[in-house]
Structures are given as structure tokens and as C-alpha cells.
Amino acid sequence: MEEKYSWLGTISAPQEYPMEIYKGAIVANDFSYTFDAIWGTQNTGWGKEGGTMSVETEKMGIPHQLDFTWYSLVENKFFTGKWDLNKEKIKTLFEEGFVDQDTHKKMTYNSFVVGLAPQGRVVLWIKGPGNQKEVGAFQAHDTLITREKAYDNAQYMFKEGFADRMLNDPSYKTFKPEVLEKIKKQGYPPSDIYNVYREKYNWKPVVVLPEGAEWIDFGFTSYNGEQENIFDQSLKDNTYKSRAIPRFCGFYWRDKNKNKYAVWVDSFDEKEIFELFQKLGKDKQIDFTIKVNQDNTQVLLSLVAEKQSLSINKAKIRVSRKIE
Template identity: 25%
Template sequence: MNNETPETAFMEWTVSFCSYGIDIARRDQTNLETLTGNNWLKDVDGKTVAVFYTGFGAAWGLGSFGMGGTPAQGARLPKTLRLSYHDYLEDRFYRLDAELPLQRLFELFVRAPKIVAREIRYGEVTPRYEDLRIGVAPDGHVMLWVWGVGSQVELGTYRARVLEGMTRQSYNANVPAGAFTLTEDRWLALDRMKPETVERVKAGWRPDPMWYMRHIRVKYPWRHVLSGNVSRVTELQSAHGNAEAENVGQWELGTYMQVNRLRAIPEAALFWFHDRRGQRHYLSINFSLRERAVSEPDLSEVRAAFEEVFPGRTLEDNDWLPGDQDMALVEVQVPDDFQRFTAFLVKGERRIPLPVGRVKHFELEPFTHWAGQTSERLTPEMRKLFQLGPP
């Protein structure tokens, strides 16, 4: 019998980081840096279970793993978090001291049903969630997610406080010799911005923190479906505009199609399906045509379609439980020649086109997931896991 509790559970888990994008910037950039020796996670007894520092190089909702983390043999789950960082765009220091929802973390990290990995650990049974992901938005707002193989859910939102009186120069003067230091020339740290972005920042422009903390987090009742040259969908992976994501195994598709739930607007999806001839396929599709900020998709057309069908929804409506009559479909049409894929938001008689950006499509060998894989690679045990799920 498993006697683990939130306070005693011990497992391997990681920490990763991301930050908000800067509009019309030249390319991926680091506008935040954490402070050496001022970042840690502690368990319920106050014992340090992870230390880290990072440059926050990943786009919002994605994971850039920092320096440091939990021991290779694992650790107890974290109860408290300290995060200290400098935001070059705002030229301010921040510190967050937060208590984490340990019970919720336990349910996700330890109790959530396991998944069969399709990527790096192909065919292995793995925890559905195993990474604590920290995202820093403008003005000291912080988002926490838990991430796993193709899945991500929100854990909590926080607000860091400004560390008054600190400067980059005073910080650098007090760190130990040879330790990590901040770039003292603020504009040198932001030199990847386009000239017009620099001028906007100098004139007082700042990204809107509520875009990250409220607007993109609004959820709607919908699910994915394929139509056209499709006989059956076998697996699905879906990314949403609020940085959450779902990984639906073959054994879970029935539940996915029957259980009504709210999701943020769709950002991208991966489908594994069979056509009418029985040929297996892989399809990757993005619902954006451009970026709105650094490595962040512009989902404005998708958002407009959902607001047309579900007017007036706010973040507070995320607690509402939808019924069968409320659910809409994000329908991706598969053409007979697999050349031009289209997508629609469908509810009742309403059928609103959605933008289709980057598309990748491959024919696959039976039971496989990626181009170039051969069926012989999958042992009978692996095939059973992908079909029926972990025991």
C-alpha cells in the first residue's frame, strides 16, 4: 500500500523558467535574470530541495531549464519558493516568497495517471507531470505551472515585491568573487530589441501584465475533432493559448470525447489518425499566422472567433461547469489529397473559419508516431502500452 503523503512524497522533479515576450523584438531574448544565491525551493520542514539561477531564455509557457535543480536521486516536494530577479526592461529588482499548494502539487506530480512517452523516453511509462515551471510576467506578476510529457496545467498565480534601493551596480559589488553578475549597461542587456522597440521603451511603453495574467487565461467549452479523410483518431496532443496543454493517449480518447470541460483558445495540435484506407498519419497544425511578441503566437483571430460564439466571458467564468449543449468543436478538416488543411470553430449551425499556419503531415508505419520510425522498433509490450495505457 502506498502511504505517501504531500509532506513525505519523494520523486525526481525539475524546475524550468520562462518570461514574457517583448513586442516587435528582433529574436528570442533574455530580459530577466535571477540573482545568485537568492533562489530556492524548500520542503515542509524548511529543508532546501532545489537551488537555481537562470537567464529566463524561453518564451512564455515554455521551459528553459536553469542552472541547479533537484538532486539526481530526487527530493521531497517543495512547499515554499523564493525567486529573486532583475527585470532589465523595467530596471527593477523583484523578490517572491510564496507558499505553494502542496496538496495540489502532490495530486499532479504523484497521483495523476501516468502517461506513455512518445518522444525522448519513447515507449516508457512516465509521470504525467514532473516539472515545476515558473513564468515571470511584467510588473512582478508570476505564474506557476506543472509540466510533463505533452501536458501542462496552471498551479497558481503570485505577485513579487519590488526590492527598493537596489541597483545593478550595488548588486554586483556585493556578490562573491567569481559569481554571476548583472550587465550594468541596461541597454546592452536589451540590445536584441529592434530600434523601434527601444524607442517605445524609452518613451515609457511596457508590455501589459494583464495580457498574461487575465486575458489569455479565459477558457471556453470546446474540444478537438477531425473530419474529412479520417476513419479514426488514435491520439491527440493539444496546446492552448494560456500555455496549458493536454496529452491524450489512445486509451483516453473516449473520455476526452465524452467529458465536457473548459479550455483556453487553441494554439496548436498534434493528431495521430487513420485515413479511410487504414493508413496511419501524423498531423501537426498551428492556429496562428504570425507572432504577437517574441516567440508568442498571435491568436487574435482565434480569440475573436471564440468571443463571437461565447460573448462576454471573463476569467471568473473559468469555474463554470459546461453541459453537453455548451460544447463547441475545433474541427480540423483533412482533405483527400492531404494538401490543404482547414479549421473551423463549430457550434450548432455556426461555422467560423480559423486561421491555419504551419502544418506538418507524414504518413506513418503502423503503431509508430514519427516519420522514419519502423514498426519493428515497437515491441509487443510497447504496442500494448500505447494502445491500453499504463497498467
């Protein structure tokens, strides 16, 4: 008998590219988690989950198919597609699970995140606390849906000027103020950037601390939407892995007097970090290095591979002492 798990579904879309949900489903043998126009406009950020809707079923089978149709406001197009999922890969992830950093107990994933990107690109992630992994990437095709064929709850998408109002009328608050300001200054990001985000390099984190200090953990999210926490045994092992470029990272450490500190790299300059990784290439083992100075107040970032060391100069960094 097939093992069943508790899982829900949610939507992710780039902040600059809002998507309007038309209909969709994550399909298992005994259950379909469905989406329709009630989900509305989605642009929480690439890889970031939106809202979820509870279901009566406590445990469901492993999904084997994804079916989705949506309206891309910026591109002014509907996209649709139906794809088979790698059920064995998903089953393995559910079975392996992960150790929760807070409870130190083994647990497993509890939701699927459907990512909708420009040009009909679709990514599906599986998510649990502090962990998110890509389970598939797919290509939709554009389709024509008319107001006459649309179901009642989706009629609003076909009102004249709907996309223009959602994108340009501040009263709709489609964009966060900082995102809207960025679009006004720089325009929309290249629509194929969400393919570039999926490119991976062979890297690991390396933290250099003052003498006598202890490195506790390291957590990061990547531009491709994946998320990973390294601590305890995984921190001791800390091996090179094929990973996408980090978008955010943070870690804790204790100095020789057992005072606890934290570093948060809140954001990188996207152009800089991608150029540095690309300069080193995908064939080298790369140390993503964070060096803390002697008084625990400042850090230096760099990428190190073989005899090359490239400084990361434009990241936004916070260093703080934690009171326990």
C-alpha cells in the same frame, strides 16, 4: 511519512520580456531547489522550460513554498515575492500522474517551471513528458536593490547601461531574429497579456476525417503554458473541459488504406483566435473543429458552438504523410 518524488526546477519568461534571475527557491520540507544570477537571462518563451541544474538528492518532498526575486529588463525593475503553494493540489497531480503516449506506461511529473511575466506576475507549472499543468499564479511586488547591497555574482546587473545593451545590442543575441523584428515593427506586447492568456473556455477538439479513416491522437499547447496529449481512452472519452486557448496543436490519423498522416497547426494568428473564442464566450460548449478533405491534403479550421460556426483563416498549417 511523506511521499517523495524526483523533480527539478527551471525558468520560463516571454521571448519579448527577458528576465534576469537574482535569487529564488522552490522549497520543500527537506530540500530547496535554488536559483541565483548564474542562471542569467531567461526568455525561452512563455511556458517553455529553460535549462535545469542537477542536484545530488534523488527524491525530494513536495514543495510548499516559492520564493523569487528577479530583474525585468524591459520594465527596468526588480520584483520579489514569497508565496505558499497548494501542497495538496501538487500531491494529487504527482499521485495521479499520466500515461506516457510513447511507452503507454503510467508515469508522473518530473519538474517545476517558474514563469516570470511583466508587472511581477508569476506562474508555476508542473511538467512531465507531453504534459504541463498550472499549479499556481502569484503576484510579486517591485523592490529596490542597489549595487551596494547586491551580492558579488549579481554585480553585472548594476553596470551602467546593462539593460539597454541586452535589449538593443544585437551582439548579445538576447532575442531571436524573428522576435527582434516583431518588436521593431509592433513594439512590446501589452504587459497584461499574460493574464489574458490564463482565461479558459469550455472546449474540446473535433477532427472530421474522410470516410473510413481513423483518428489516432491529438496534442496541443495553450497560450497559458499548459500542455495536453489526448489518445487511447482519453480520445474515446474526449469531453469538453475548461481549457485555455490553443497556441499550437497537431494530430495523426490513418486513412482507409492504413496510410498514416499528420496535421500540424504550427501557429495561430493571436488576434484572430482570441477574438473568435471571445465572440463565442465562456458559457458555451465549443468544438475546435479540424476538417480534413477527401484526398488528405488540406484542412479547414473552425470554432463551432450551438448554431454558430466561425472560420479560422490565418493559422499556419502543415499536412504530411508519414512513412512507417
